[in-house]
Amino acid sequence: MLEIKDLRAAVNGVEILRGLNFSANAGEVHAIMGPNGSGKSTFAHVLSGKAGYEVLPGSQVRFQGRDLLELPAEERARLGLFLAFQYPVEIPGVTNANFLQTAANEIRESRGLDKLDALDFGDFLREKMAYVNVNPVMADRFVNHGFSGGEKKRNEILQLAVLEPSLAILDETDSGLDIDALRIVSEGVNKLRSPDRTFILVTHYQRLLSYVEPDFVHVLYKGQIVKSGGKDLALELEDKGYDWIKEEVDSNG
Amino acid sequence: MRSATNDNSGNRLTQMSSKDEQIDGTPYEGSRVEQSNREVADLAGQEYKYGWSTDIESDTFARGLNEDVVRAISARKGEPEWMTEWRLQAYRAWCGMQEPTWAKVRYARPDFQAISYYSAPKQQENPKSLDEMDPKLIETFEKLGIPLNEQKRLTGVAVDAVFDSVSVATTHRDILGKKGIIFCPISEALREHPELVKKYLGSVVPRGDNFYAALNSAVFSDGSFVYIPKGVKCPMDLSTYFRINAAQTGQFERTLIVADEGAQVSYLEGCTAPKRDENQLHAAVVELVAHAGATIRYSTVQNWYAGDEEGRGGIYNFVTKRGRCEENARISWTQVETGSAITWKYPSCILKGDNAVGEFYSVALTKGCQQADTGTKMLHVGKNTRSTIIAKTISAGRGDSSYRGLVHVAPTAANARSYTQCDSLLIGSQCGAHTFPYLDVRQPSASVEHEASTSKISEEQLFYCQSRGIRPENAISMVVNGFCKEVFDHLPMEFAVEASKLLSVSLEGSVG
Numbered sequence: 001m002l003e004i005k006d007l008r009a010a011v012n013g014v015e016i017l018r019g020l021n022f023s024a025n026a027g028e029v030h031a032i033m034g035p036n037g038s039g040k041s042t043f044a045h046v047l048s049g050k051a052g053y054e055v056l057p058g059s060q061v062r063f064q065g066r067d068l069l070e071l072p073a074e075e076r077a078r079l080g081l082f083l084a085f086q087y088p089v090e091i092p093g094v095t096n097a098n099f100l101q102t103a104a105n106e107i108r109e110s111r112g113l114d115k116l117d118a119l120d121f122g123d124f125l126r127e128k129m130a131y132v133n134v135n136p137v138m139a140d141r142f143v144n145h146g147f148s149g150g151e152k153k154r155n156e157i158l159q160l161a162v163l164e165p166s167l168a169i170l171d172e173t174d175s176g177l178d179i180d181a182l183r184i185v186s187e188g189v190n191k192l193r194s195p196d197r198t199f200i201l202v203t204h205y206q207r208l209l210s211y212v213e214p215d216f217v218h219v220l221y222k223g224q225i226v227k228s229g230g231k232d233l234a235l236e237l238e239d240k241g242y243d244w245i246k247e248e249v250d251s252n253g
Numbered sequence: 254m255r256s257a258t259n260d261n262s263g264n265r266l267t268q269m270s271s272k273d274e275q276i277d278g279t280p281y282e283g284s285r286v287e288q289s290n291r292e293v294a295d296l297a298g299q300e301y302k303y304g305w306s307t308d309i310e311s312d313t314f315a316r317g318l319n320e321d322v323v324r325a326i327s328a329r330k331g332e333p334e335w336m337t338e339w340r341l342q343a344y345r346a347w348c349g350m351q352e353p354t355w356a357k358v359r360y361a362r363p364d365f366q367a368i369s370y371y372s373a374p375k376q377q378e379n380p381k382s383l384d385e386m387d388p389k390l391i392e393t394f395e396k397l398g399i400p401l402n403e404q405k406r407l408t409g410v411a412v413d414a415v416f417d418s419v420s421v422a423t424t425h426r427d428i429l430g431k432k433g434i435i436f437c438p439i440s441e442a443l444r445e446h447p448e449l450v451k452k453y454l455g456s457v458v459p460r461g462d463n464f465y466a467a468l469n470s471a472v473f474s475d476g477s478f479v480y481i482p483k484g485v486k487c488p489m490d491l492s493t494y495f496r497i498n499a500a501q502t503g504q505f506e507r508t509l510i511v512a513d514e515g516a517q518v519s520y521l522e523g524c525t526a527p528k529r530d531e532n533q534l535h536a537a538v539v540e541l542v543a544h545a546g547a548t549i550r551y552s553t554v555q556n557w558y559a560g561d562e563e564g565r566g567g568i569y570n571f572v573t574k575r576g577r578c579e580e581n582a583r584i585s586w587t588q589v590e591t592g593s594a595i596t597w598k599y600p601s602c603i604l605k606g607d608n609a610v611g612e613f614y615s616v617a618l619t620k621g622c623q624q625a626d627t628g629t630k631m632l633h634v635g636k637n638t639r640s641t642i643i644a645k646t647i648s649a650g651r652g653d654s655s656y657r658g659l660v661h662v663a664p665t666a667a668n669a670r671s672y673t674q675c676d677s678l679l680i681g682s683q684c685g686a687h688t689f690p691y692l693d694v695r696q697p698s699a700s701v702e703h704e705a706s707t708s709k710i711s712e713e714q715l716f717y718c719q720s721r722g723i724r725p726e727n728a729i730s731m732v733v734n735g736f737c738k739e740v741f742d743h744l745p746m747e748f749a750v751e752a753s754k755l756l757s758v759s760l761e762g763s764v765g
C-alpha cells in the first residue's frame with residue numbers, strides 16, 4: 001500500500017532525506033526510531049505534503065496505487081493518509097467538533113458519501129471519544145487551544161479514530177505522556193489496528209512498543225533507513241543506544 | 254484627553270493610551286514582506302455579485318453643490334419651510350468645515366462639485382401599490398434578493414427599499430400601522446409627521462456635528478423613518494435596503510429611529526452598488542433615540558462595491574451613526590462591514606440615562622486595496638451605565654483595517670462599566686491591522702477594561718487543516734467564522750447566515 005524509493009528531500013538547500021527506501025503492506029505496524037535530527041519528522045511531513053520541502057528528482061512514493069508526491073496535502077488525507085503531529089497546532093476559535101466535522105465531511109464528500117449533519121456527527125464523535133477514552137468536553141474546546149502537551153497528543157488519537165485513515169503516521173505521539181496516558185493512547189492504537197490500516201510509529205522509546213507490538217522496526221539515520229528488523233531490534237537499541245549503528249554507517253559511508 | 258485612570262474594581266486595564274499597534278512587525282507603508290514559499294496571500298479577484306446596474310430613466314440634478322441645489326432638493330421633496338432653512342444652515346456650516354484627515358485611510362479627496370446630489374428613477378414617488386411601480390425597480394430589488402412583494406417576502410421582515418436618492422417602496426405598512434408603528438421614507442415622514450421629525454431630527458447628530466454629517470444634513474434625499482409608540486414591541490424586524498445605481502451621484506441617506514418609552518425594535522440595513530471605475534460617495538447619518546426602558550437593535554451588513562484589485566473604483570463610505578439612550582434603555586449596534594473602498598464609521602452610544610446599556614459588535618473585513626477605519630464611541634453620562642465593545646478585524650490581501658474607539662466616562666457616571674475586546678486576524682503578510690483605543694475616564698468608581706489580540710492564520714494552521722483533508726479555502730472560512738462567532742451571534746438569524754456566507758465568498762481565493 002506504501003512504497004517509497006530513493007526519497008530525497010531538502011530544506012533550504014540542505015538535503016535531509018537522502019535516498020530513503022521503505023515499504024509497508026496493509027495492516028502492518030512499523031516503528032521508526034533514530035537519533036534526534038535524523039529526519040524522522042521530515043519524513044512524516046514530506047509524506048503528508050507539507051510545503052517548504054524540496055523533493056528532489058528521482059524520488060518515488062506510491063500510496064494506494066497513486067503517485068503521492070504530486071498530490072496536495074488535503075488530497076493525500078482524503079486518500080487515507082493521516083499524520084499525528086509531533087507538535088499539534090492550535091486553532092483558536094474553531095471547536096474540535098466543528099473542525100472534525102468539516103474534515104470528516106470533506107473526506108466523505110471526496111469519496112462520494114453524504115455529508116453528516118451536526119446531529120449525526122455529534123453522535124459519531126461521542127462514540128469515538130468514548131472509544132479512545134477522551135473526555136467529551138474536549139469536543140467543544142477550541143482545537144488544541146490551551147491543551148496540555150498530553151491532551152494534545154490524545155486529541156491526535158481522537159482525530160485518527162474519527163477520520164479512519166488507511167495509513168496513520170504517529171510522530172512521537174508517546175513523548176510527553178504520563179504513564180497512564182501512554183497506556184490509554186497505546187490501547188487506543190491497538191483498538192484502531194486493523195487488517196486494512198497501516199501504522200508508522202515514530203518513537204524514541206521501547207516503552208510504547210511494549211504496548212503496541214510492531215511487526216517491523218527501522219532505524220533512520222542521516223536521512224536513510226539504515227537498519228531494519230523485528231521487534232527485538234527496539235530492545236537492542238534500548239540496550240545499546242545508536243552508536244554501534246552510527247559507526248557501522250559512518251565507516252561504510 | 255487620551256488617558257485612562259483608575260481601575261478600582263481590580264479589573265485589568267491592559268491598554269492605557271492611544272497606541273498604534275503595529276502587528277507582526279510589518280510597518281504600514283513601504284516595506285511589505287514578500288514570502289517565498291506558498292503563502293496565504295493575495296486575493297484573486299472574487300467577483301462582486303451585485304456589480305450590475307439597472308438601465309432606468311432618472312431625474313438627475315446637474316453636478317455641483319450650492320444653496321440653490323439644497324433648495325431644489327427640498328422643493329422636490331415638498332418640504333416645509335423650516336426644513337429648507339434647516340438644510341441651508343447645515344450647508345452653511347459645511348462650507349466652513351474641513352474634511353477630517355485623522356482617520357488612517359488614504360484616498361483621493363472627492364471633488365464635491367463633480368457629484369450630482371439628487372437622482373431619482375422617473376416614476377411616481379411612493380406609489381400606492383407595486384402596480385404603480387416601474388417593473389424595472391421591482392426586478393432590481395428582486396435580483397438583489399429583496400422581493401418587494403409582501404407575499405414573496407420572508408415572514409417577519411418589513412423593508413424600505415431605497416434606490417439612489419429616493420425610497421421606492423416600503424412593505425408591511427398596514428400591519429405595522431395597526432400597532433401605531435410608523436415605518437416610512439423620511440421624506441414622507443416630513444410631510445405626514447412633521448412634528449415628530451422636527452422634534453428628533455438632529456437631536457442626536459447635530460447638523461454641524463462633523464464634515465460629512467453636515468453635508469448629509471444639507472443634501473440628504475431619503476432614508477427611513479421609524480417610530481415605535483410607548484410600550485410597543487415591533488412585531489417584525491424592520492429593514493432598509495440601499496442601492497446605489499446612477500453614476501457620479503452620491504447617496505446621502507438619513508435614518509431616524511425613535512423608540513418611545515419601553516418600546517422595542519430590531520432594524521436591519523443592507524447595501525450594494527454597481528461596479529464602476531470611479532469612486533462614489535455615500536455619506537449617511539443614522540440617529541437612534543431610545544427613550545426610557547426602550548431597546549433598539551441595529552444591524553448592518555455592508556457590502557458596497559469595494560473597488561477592483563488595483564483599488565480602482567469602489568464606494569467611499571463615510572457614515573455617522575449615533576444613538577441616545579435614556580434611563581434603562583439599550584442600544585445595540587451590530588455591523589458586518591465587508592464592502593466599500595474606504596470605510597469611515599463609528600456607530601456610537603450616548604448613555605445619558607442611568608442604567609443605560611450600549612453595545613457594539615463589529616466585524617470589519619478588508620481585502621484587495623480596501624481600507625477601513627471603524628469603531629465606536631461609548632459616552633457614559635448616567636450612573637451605572639454599561640458598554641460592551643467587541644470588534645473583530647480581518648485583513649487579507651493588501652487590506653488595511655483600523656479599530657478606533659473611544660470610551661468616555663463623565664464625572665456624573667458613577668459606577669459605569671465598560672469592556673472592550675479588539676481582535677485582529679491577519680491573512681497573508683501584506684495586510685495591516687491597527688488598534689487605536691482612547692480612554693477618557695473622569696469618574697473614580699468606573700471600571701474600564703480593554704483587551705486586544707492579534708492572530709494570523711499561519712502556514713502551520715493551514716497545513717494542519719489540510720492534513721485532515723480540509724481544503725485551504727474551507728480552512729480559512731472555518732477559522733474566520735470561528736473568529737467572528739461572538740459577533741454573528743448578535744445578528745438576527747437570517748442575517749447571520751448571510752454574513753457568514755458573505756465572508757466566505759469574500760475570502761475565496763485568499764490562498765496563494
Ligand SMILES: Nc1ncnc2c1ncn2[C@@H]1O[C@H](COP(=O)(O)OP(=O)(O)OP(=O)(O)O)[C@@H](O)[C@H]1O
Pocket residue numbers: 011012016034035036037038039040041042043086
Ligand atoms: N525548516 C527547516 N530549516 C532548516 N533545517 C531544518 C528544517 N526542518 C528540519 N530541519 C533540519 O532537518 C534535520 C531533521 O529534522 P527532523 O525534525 O526531521 O528530525 P527528527 O528525526 O524528527 O528529530 P527529533 O527526534 O528530534 O524529533 C534537523 O537537523 C533539522 O534541524
Ligand SMILES: [Mg+2]
Pocket residue numbers: 040041042086171172
Ligand atoms: Mg521529530
